[in-house]
Amino acid sequence: MPFLSFLSIFLFGLLSSSQLVITQELSDQETLIAIREEFKISAWSVNTSDHCTWPGVSCSSNSSNNSMVESLDLSNHALQGNNITLISQLKSLNLIELEFLDLSFNNFGGSIPVELSKLENLRALNLSNNFLMGVIPDELDQGFKNLQDLQLFTNRLNGSIPLWVGNLTNLRVFTAYENDLTGFIPDKLGSLTELKLLNLHSNQLEGSIPESIFAMEKLESLVLTQNRLTGYIPRSIGKCKSLSSIRIGNNNLIGGIPKEIGNISSLTYFEANNNNLSGEIVMEFSKCPNLTLLNLASNGFSGTVPFEFGLLSNLQELIVSGNILFGEIPTSILKGKNLSKLDLSNNRFNGTIPQSICNTSRLQFLLLSHNAIRGQIPHEIGNCTKLLELQLDGNYLTGNIPPEIGKLDKLVSLDVSNNQLSGNIPVALKGMLSLIEVDFSNNRFNGPIPSFIPFQKSPNSSFLRNKGLCGEPLSVSCGVFSNSGGNSYHHKVSYRVVLAVIGSGLAVFASVTVVVLLFMMRERQEKAAAKDAGDKEDISDSPVILAGNVFVENLSQAVDFEAVAKATMKESNKLSVGTFSIIYKADMPSGMVLSVRKLRSMDKTVLNHRSKMIREVEKLSKLCHENLMRPIGFVLFEDIVLLLHHYFPNGTLSRFLHDDSTKKQDQWPSRLAIAVGVAEGLAFLHSVAIIHLDISSGNVVLDSDFKPLVGEVEISKLLDPSRGTASISAVAGSFGYIPPEYAYTMQVTAPGNVYSYGVVLLEILTSQLPVDEAFGEGIDLVKWVHTAPMRGETPEQILDARLSTVSFAWRKEMLAALKIALLCTDSTPAKRPKMKTVVEMLREITQT
Numbered sequence: 001m002p003f004l005s006f007l008s009i010f011l012f013g014l015l016s017s018s019q020l021v022i023t024q025e026l027s028d029q030e031t032l033i034a035i036r037e038e039f040k041i042s043a044w045s046v047n048t049s050d051h052c053t054w055p056g057v058s059c060s061s062n063s064s065n066n067s068m069v070e071s072l073d074l075s076n077h078a079l080q081g082n083n084i085t086l087i088s089q090l091k092s093l094n095l096i097e098l099e100f101l102d103l104s105f106n107n108f109g110g111s112i113p114v115e116l117s118k119l120e121n122l123r124a125l126n127l128s129n130n131f132l133m134g135v136i137p138d139e140l141d142q143g144f145k146n147l148q149d150l151q152l153f154t155n156r157l158n159g160s161i162p163l164w165v166g167n168l169t170n171l172r173v174f175t176a177y178e179n180d181l182t183g184f185i186p187d188k189l190g191s192l193t194e195l196k197l198l199n200l201h202s203n204q205l206e207g208s209i210p211e212s213i214f215a216m217e218k219l220e221s222l223v224l225t226q227n228r229l230t231g232y233i234p235r236s237i238g239k240c241k242s243l244s245s246i247r248i249g250n251n252n253l254i255g256g257i258p259k260e261i262g263n264i265s266s267l268t269y270f271e272a273n274n275n276n277l278s279g280e281i282v283m284e285f286s287k288c289p290n291l292t293l294l295n296l297a298s299n300g301f302s303g304t305v306p307f308e309f310g311l312l313s314n315l316q317e318l319i320v321s322g323n324i325l326f327g328e329i330p331t332s333i334l335k336g337k338n339l340s341k342l343d344l345s346n347n348r349f350n351g352t353i354p355q356s357i358c359n360t361s362r363l364q365f366l367l368l369s370h371n372a373i374r375g376q377i378p379h380e381i382g383n384c385t386k387l388l389e390l391q392l393d394g395n396y397l398t399g400n401i402p403p404e405i406g407k408l409d410k411l412v413s414l415d416v417s418n419n420q421l422s423g424n425i426p427v428a429l430k431g432m433l434s435l436i437e438v439d440f441s442n443n444r445f446n447g448p449i450p451s452f453i454p455f456q457k458s459p460n461s462s463f464l465r466n467k468g469l470c471g472e473p474l475s476v477s478c479g480v481f482s483n484s485g486g487n488s489y490h491h492k493v494s495y496r497v498v499l500a501v502i503g504s505g506l507a508v509f510a511s512v513t514v515v516v517l518l519f520m521m522r523e524r525q526e527k528a529a530a531k532d533a534g535d536k537e538d539i540s541d542s543p544v545i546l547a548g549n550v551f552v553e554n555l556s557q558a559v560d561f562e563a564v565a566k567a568t569m570k571e572s573n574k575l576s577v578g579t580f581s582i583i584y585k586a587d588m589p590s591g592m593v594l595s596v597r598k599l600r601s602m603d604k605t606v607l608n609h610r611s612k613m614i615r616e617v618e619k620l621s622k623l624c625h626e627n628l629m630r631p632i633g634f635v636l637f638e639d640i641v642l643l644l645h646h647y648f649p650n651g652t653l654s655r656f657l658h659d660d661s662t663k664k665q666d667q668w669p670s671r672l673a674i675a676v677g678v679a680e681g682l683a684f685l686h687s688v689a690i691i692h693l694d695i696s697s698g699n700v701v702l703d704s705d706f707k708p709l710v711g712e713v714e715i716s717k718l719l720d721p722s723r724g725t726a727s728i729s730a731v732a733g734s735f736g737y738i739p740p741e742y743a744y745t746m747q748v749t750a751p752g753n754v755y756s757y758g759v760v761l762l763e764i765l766t767s768q769l770p771v772d773e774a775f776g777e778g779i780d781l782v783k784w785v786h787t788a789p790m791r792g793e794t795p796e797q798i799l800d801a802r803l804s805t806v807s808f809a810w811r812k813e814m815l816a817a818l819k820i821a822l823l824c825t826d827s828t829p830a831k832r833p834k835m836k837t838v839v840e841m842l843r844e845i846t847q848t
């Protein structure tokens with residue numbers, strides 16, 4: 001496979017922003033020529049003498065010496081060879097002044113060459129995401145006196161962490177996660193007084209966490225998750241005043257949490273789940289005012305949740321499941337305005353559910369399963385209007401289901417099984433419009449199961465072992481109450497499937513709001529529900545427009561901001577619902593038709609930085625590529641952001657593929673052209689350093705010629721998590737399109753985009769939905785396709801036979817495209833091709 005040998009190399013110097021500094025006998029040009037020969041860079045034309053015109057080379061704009069190379073970007077040059085020892089030959093290239101060497105995200109194999117130590121002035125070395133093997137060589141300690149950043153993550157390095165790392169007194173960043181490192185964490189690391197980030201997760205490190213580590217006064221983030229660490233959490237932890245993130249879950253640590261934890265006033269995340277920790281949960285956590293996430297799940301903690309936790313006003317997630325805690329549900333914590341997840345499941349809590357359950361908090365997950373909770377479900381549960389998941393199963397709850405639960409219109413999952421609840425299932429539960437999964441089994445319910453599609457679509461096991469339930473999906477008829485199910489409920493997405501797909505990664509890092517965002521897909525626009533009623537009355541009132549603009553000169557007359565705003569108030573104008581926005585059709589009085597995206601107000605930073613947002617949208621409107629959907633304007637009214645686009649009656653790619661009424665145009669060549677177009681749009685985005693947040697067939701629009709336009713680009717720019725404009729809920733996307741690694745890296749990446757694109761390509765090839773119950777439990781489209789050989793199925797059985805059986809030529813092309821889709825959806829991000837390469841590979845299909 002030729003594309004596996006593609007390398008991308010970034011050679012930058014740090015000196016003044018990005019400079020490659022070469023001051024020895026060789027001229028810059030001679031050096032570049034040597035690099036060209038070394039890596040066989042065909043794009044650097046032998047004929048052109050001015051090396052400053054070579055792709056990826058940019059020279060100083062300082063006119064007094066305009067031949068000095070300022071930066072060198074060798075990424076995506078289809079370079080030959082995948083052997084990092086080649087790099088060692090760079091030593092002869094006089095890069096003695098090189099300060100910044102980034103060889104990450106390539107396919108380099110072999111071991112780390114000791115010659116790298118010749119690069120004595122190196123300040124940053126990044127070898128991450130390659131296939132490097134063997135030990136980290138001891139010889140490297142010769143050079144590297146000035147090293148500040150050393151990144152070695154996601155390789156196949158083994159052996160132990162060399163002691164010389166502890167001698168790099170300027171080191172600020174050290175990462176070696178996702179390798180096979182063994183042995184102890186060297187005590188010597190404690191002398192790295194400048195270190196801010198130490199990330200060694202997912203190795204096989206043993207021994208205890210050295211006390212000395214916490215002598216590093218500047219350490220901000222310590223990640224040791226998923227190793228084999230033993231022993232106690234050292235009391236010295238309290239010395240490390242600047243620590244904000246401590247992740248030590250999935251190890252074999254024992255003992256208690258030292259009270260000194262309260263000395264770390266900047267603590268924001270503390271994850272120590274899946275260890276063998278014990279003792280009481282110390283109240284000293286309450287001295288950390290910024291604590292946002294506390295995850296102590298699956299340990300041996302006993303006692304109660306300290307009352308003082310009520311002081312933690314920033315706490316968003318408290319996860320203490322799988323311990324031996326008891327007592328009342330901590331009401332003090334429920335006062336926290338920011339609490340979104342309370343997971344007390346699998347403990348021995350033996351109080352009642354308090355009436356104050358949602359007086360102030362914005363709970364989204366209330367997980368109380370498998371405890372000894374008594375009493376009734378309070379009517380006040382209806383105040384938990386943000387709730388997405390309510391798990392009360394396996395307790396001693398009695399009484400009726402309060403009809404107020406029907407007010408929880410965002411609820412996705414409701415489990416009250418294995419309790420002693422009685423009475424009817426209230427008809428008011430039909431208000432739970434987002435519901436996907438319910439379980440009422442093993443209680444004392446009787447009477448008819450309300451005729452509500454999510455109920456009738458549930459397995460009958462969700463209603464079994466009750467006193468006297470009847471109606472669908474049970475086979476017990478209610479006689480006169482008999483209700484017939486099924487109208488237009490099309491929910492093919494199984495909640496279980498979805499959770500299984502994303503769940504595996506979450507076990508590694510119980511991340512703050514990844515899941516929340518995944519559920520946002522179902523979330524309605526804030527206030528929309530509350531307003532719906534009101535809107536009907538005052539639809540004639542003029543909305544107060546705060547700001548608006550049309551960037552395209554000749555359209556500004558045709559767009560009426562008030563008409564735009566009003567159009568989004570009518571349910572009948574709704575075209576589709578995406579992860580980040582709801583799309584409406586808006587007819588202008590001028591006759592022009594617009595597509596209007598109403599942003600979900602989940603990220604307030606967008607609104608808080610309104611002028612910045614307007615600038616970004618305006619900039620994006622100038623982003624010119626024929627496969628991108630550009631905004632033509634925006635409207636702000638109240639706290640609502642509307643983005644204006646041209647309206648394309650052909651709808652989305654998703655509709656084109658999955659809605660049978662659109663099949664007229666559906667031929668393989670047009671599908672391939674769409675696949676190429678989408679890939680080109682994304683490759684362009686990557687070339688201008690924009691990572692898309694939500695690639696899916698629903699976010700690709702087809703114009704009147706069925707040319708694809710990638711949409712939702714604005715969101716990627718407005719909520720770019722790497723720029724810190726988004727909240728901690730950094731990772732997003734649509735079900736079935738989310739790359740497996742997002743669940744634990746919490747980073748949106750270009751390889752992640754390639755994965756999502758791969759899913760779209762599979763959709764194009766198979767006509768299957770990305771997630772479908774028909775694949776089986778826990779299996780999505782990607783898994784279904786990747787496991788076809790194991791099931792003894794040929795690729796032909798995967799492809800849409802309506803197209804692949806039309807001609808030999810089509811079949812051959814589809815098979816070639818399938819290969820590309822498989823590469824794109826590889827579970828290892830580093831193995832996925834770059835978007836630009838995908839475009840080239842797809843283009844080759846049509847040419848051969």
Ligand SMILES: *[C@@H]1O[C@H](CO)[C@@H](O)[C@H](O)[C@H]1NC(C)=O
Nearest residue numbers: 042043044045046047048049
């Ligand atoms: C560059 O030189 C090669 C021969 O060395 C020649 O075949 C090619 O046409 C030249 N290209 C340009 C753009 O002059």
Ligand SMILES: *[C@@H]1O[C@H](CO)[C@@H](O)[C@H](O)[C@H]1NC(C)=O
Nearest residue numbers: 060061062063064065066068
């Ligand atoms: C341009 O380069 C010269 C010599 O390398 C240096 O003295 C001068 O300060 C530079 N000017 C700017 C604007 O960088």
Ligand SMILES: *[C@@H]1O[C@H](CO)[C@@H](O)[C@H](O)[C@H]1NC(C)=O
Nearest residue numbers: 027028029064065066067068
């Ligand atoms: C310009 O760069 C060359 C090497 O590329 C160097 O020999 C020369 O001294 C530089 N001139 C100035 C004015 O810096």
Ligand SMILES: *[C@@H]1O[C@H](CO)[C@@H](O)[C@H](O)[C@H]1NC(C)=O
Nearest residue numbers: 082083084085086109110111
């Ligand atoms: C890398 O290249 C060197 C010299 O070119 C060769 O000796 C070595 O076997 C290669 N290693 C691998 C892993 O290909």
Ligand SMILES: *[C@@H]1O[C@H](CO)[C@@H](O)[C@H](O)[C@H]1NC(C)=O
Nearest residue numbers: 102104124125126149151173
């Ligand atoms: C590699 O590491 C350096 C130093 O930490 C960092 O600046 C750079 O962004 C990294 N490269 C990539 C592609 O992440």
Ligand SMILES: *[C@@H]1O[C@H](CO)[C@@H](O)[C@H](O)[C@H]1NC(C)=O
Nearest residue numbers: 133134135157158159160182
């Ligand atoms: C490290 O890996 C290499 C290559 O896979 C193997 O030969 C070597 O024995 C391993 N060393 C250790 C210490 O595990």
Ligand SMILES: *[C@@H]1O[C@H](CO)[C@@H](O)[C@H](O)[C@H]1NC(C)=O
Nearest residue numbers: 141142162163164165166167
């Ligand atoms: C670390 O530095 C000390 C003193 O400079 C030196 O004696 C020792 O050999 C170095 N250790 C390693 C592993 O390089």
Ligand SMILES: *[C@@H]1O[C@H](CO)[C@@H](O)[C@H](O)[C@H]1NC(C)=O
Nearest residue numbers: 238258259260261262263284
């Ligand atoms: C550190 O924590 C301990 C235990 O809670 C406490 O006794 C001590 O006063 C704290 N030290 C500082 C400087 O806050």
Ligand SMILES: *[C@@H]1O[C@H](CO)[C@@H](O)[C@H](O)[C@H]1NC(C)=O
Nearest residue numbers: 264265266267288289290291
């Ligand atoms: C808490 O976080 C805020 C905002 O990041 C910061 O300004 C403040 O210093 C932090 N408080 C402590 C005690 O670290």
Ligand SMILES: *[C@@H]1O[C@H](CO)[C@@H](O)[C@H](O)[C@H]1NC(C)=O
Nearest residue numbers: 252253254255276277278300
């Ligand atoms: C957990 O720690 C206790 C002592 O605190 C020990 O007896 C027990 O064997 C440990 N369990 C595991 C699974 O390591």
Ligand SMILES: *[C@@H]1O[C@H](CO)[C@@H](O)[C@H](O)[C@H]1NC(C)=O
Nearest residue numbers: 326327328348349350351352
């Ligand atoms: C809850 O359990 C604890 C410990 O077993 C017990 O002391 C307490 O009385 C129980 N509380 C209630 C209300 O049952």
Ligand SMILES: *[C@@H]1O[C@H](CO)[C@@H](O)[C@H](O)[C@H]1NC(C)=O
Nearest residue numbers: 358359379380381382383404
């Ligand atoms: C909470 O629920 C109760 C009972 O349903 C209701 O009377 C009360 O008004 C609600 N409070 C809030 C703040 O919504």
